[in-house]
Amino acid sequence: MKNWPLWEVFIRSKNGLEHRHCGSLHAADANMALENARDVYTRRMEGVSIWVVESKHVVASNPENSGELFEPAKDKVYRHPTFYDLPDEIKHM
Amino acid sequence: MSQKEINLLEDFEQKIKDDVKIEPKNWMPEKYRKTHIRQISQHAHSEIVGMLPEGNWVSRAPTLRRKVALLAKVQDEAGHGLYLYSAAETLGITRDELFEQLHSGKAKYSSIFNYPTVTWADIGAIGWLVDGAAIINQVMLTNTSYGPYARAMVRICKEESFHQRQGYEIMMTLCNGTEEQKEMAQDALNRWWWPSMMMFGPTDAESTHTAQSMEWKLKRKTNDELRQMFVDQTKPQADLIGLTIPDKDLKWNEERGKHDFGEIDWEEFWQVVKGHGPCNKERIAARVKAYDEGKWVRDAAMAYAEKQAQKEAATQPISKTA
Ligand SMILES: [Fe+2]
Ligand SMILES: [Fe+2]
Numbered sequence: 001m002k003n004w005p006l007w008e009v010f011i012r013s014k015n016g017l018e019h020r021h022c023g024s025l026h027a028a029d030a031n032m033a034l035e036n037a038r039d040v041y042t043r044r045m046e047g048v049s050i051w052v053v054e055s056k057h058v059v060a061s062n063p064e065n066s067g068e069l070f071e072p073a074k075d076k077v078y079r080h081p082t083f084y085d086l087p088d089e090i091k092h093m
Numbered sequence: 094m095s096q097k098e099i100n101l102l103e104d105f106e107q108k109i110k111d112d113v114k115i116e117p118k119n120w121m122p123e124k125y126r127k128t129h130i131r132q133i134s135q136h137a138h139s140e141i142v143g144m145l146p147e148g149n150w151v152s153r154a155p156t157l158r159r160k161v162a163l164l165a166k167v168q169d170e171a172g173h174g175l176y177l178y179s180a181a182e183t184l185g186i187t188r189d190e191l192f193e194q195l196h197s198g199k200a201k202y203s204s205i206f207n208y209p210t211v212t213w214a215d216i217g218a219i220g221w222l223v224d225g226a227a228i229i230n231q232v233m234l235t236n237t238s239y240g241p242y243a244r245a246m247v248r249i250c251k252e253e254s255f256h257q258r259q260g261y262e263i264m265m266t267l268c269n270g271t272e273e274q275k276e277m278a279q280d281a282l283n284r285w286w287w288p289s290m291m292m293f294g295p296t297d298a299e300s301t302h303t304a305q306s307m308e309w310k311l312k313r314k315t316n317d318e319l320r321q322m323f324v325d326q327t328k329p330q331a332d333l334i335g336l337t338i339p340d341k342d343l344k345w346n347e348e349r350g351k352h353d354f355g356e357i358d359w360e361e362f363w364q365v366v367k368g369h370g371p372c373n374k375e376r377i378a379a380r381v382k383a384y385d386e387g388k389w390v391r392d393a394a395m396a397y398a399e400k401q402a403q404k405e406a407a408t409q410p411i412s413k414t415a
Contacts, residue, residue, distance in 0.1 A: 002395055003187070003188065003189055003395075004391065004394070004395060006182070022248075023176060023179055023244075023245075023248075024179045024182075025175060025179065026188060028391075028394035028395045028397065028398040029394075029397075029398035029401060029402070032394065032398075039172075040172050040175050040176075043165075043168070043169070043172065043252075044252070060118065062118065063116070063118050063119050063120070064120075
């Protein structure tokens with residue numbers, strides 16, 4: 001018999017905050033994944049909303065490509081406010 | 094080793110040095126992966142098998158308050174096992190392989206769970222001492238180098254403190270009770286003290302894994318350091334409720350600022366590790382029985398899910414696929 005597939009669990013801890021990945025679990029289908037996520041990850045009111053997605057549907061970047069993907073942002077310091085010189089009199093900008 | 098592998102290894106070692114966590118898709122030495130699978134799964138198995146001695150008392154807890162607390166604790170331990178199995182699976186082993194290793198006896202779990210829970214006071218002693226010892230180890234592991242393991246530990250540590258408190262409260266209540274109740278508490282301490290001390294593993298001089306584990310920052314403290322913390326923490330707690338730790342060599346060492354304590358019976362430790370403890374066979378038999386008898390449920394759930402998926406596909410409007 002086939003094994004239950006793996007699901008990734010995302011939980012919104014309270015309204016106003018984003019869903020955050022909190023772990024994974026096995027379940028036969030989406031409903032069971034939600035129920036199991038409730039039992040495994042929210043036994044102490046850690047959440048007000050749950051997302052589950054089958055792990056095989058998550059597309060992840062490859063750490064080997066981290067260089068090409070993320071390094072170009074390193075030399076773009078002009079994207080940060082501290083790059084710009086302003087007179088000291090301007091306190092908040 | 095190819096140049097590429099040398100670079101990868103250097104990058105890995107730099108991460109460890111800089112306290113940058115290792116994540117599942119990052120390159121890691123094969124030995125790091127294997128060691129982590131072994132350690133994390135051993136930890137997961139301990140959580141799962143650990144439910145058995147305590148589960149033994151759920152139906153016979155003396156009050157409803159004690160019963161809901163124990164039930165919640167045992168349920169937490171199931172959760173801990175699941176967090177840890179998931180963490181182990183990120184290293185490329187399946188849940189089924191992990192179960193198979195436990196059931197066949199290939200994988201170990203903490204030897205402490207091979208001791209029986211013969212009185213209600215044992216539930217107090219387990220929460221106080223066994224969870225207490227586990228917490229010391231697990232707090233250290235929140236800083237471990239493998240990301241998924243460290244994150245699981247953070248969740249677990251948040252949940253553990255009630256476990257220890259409920260155990261200590263049971264002991265305290267017994268100590269404030271009749272003479273017989275107090276004796277029961279003392280008897281439980283007598284039986285659980287040394288096995289709890291053994292939970293930290295062999296002495297540093299004997300431990301084969303310590304050096305490598307420290308280098309990888311899998312462990313941040315040695316077995317002996319952790320054991321010392323446990324003794325120093327527990328002794329005043331025992332004094333407070335009038336219990337005596339069964340170690341005649343246990344005394345405060347002014348110079349060291351720590352307690353000295355007696356020699357552990359390592360012969361007993363290795364006997365239990367090798368499978369000759371009082372409950373080794375019973376524990377594994379209970380796990381295998383639960384797993385085998387649950388098979389039809391797992392199969393039925395999967396068959397149902399597949400059927401539902403097929404039905405859904407069949408009723409999908411044609412325009413959607415066009
Ligand atoms: Fe636990
Ligand atoms: Fe616990």
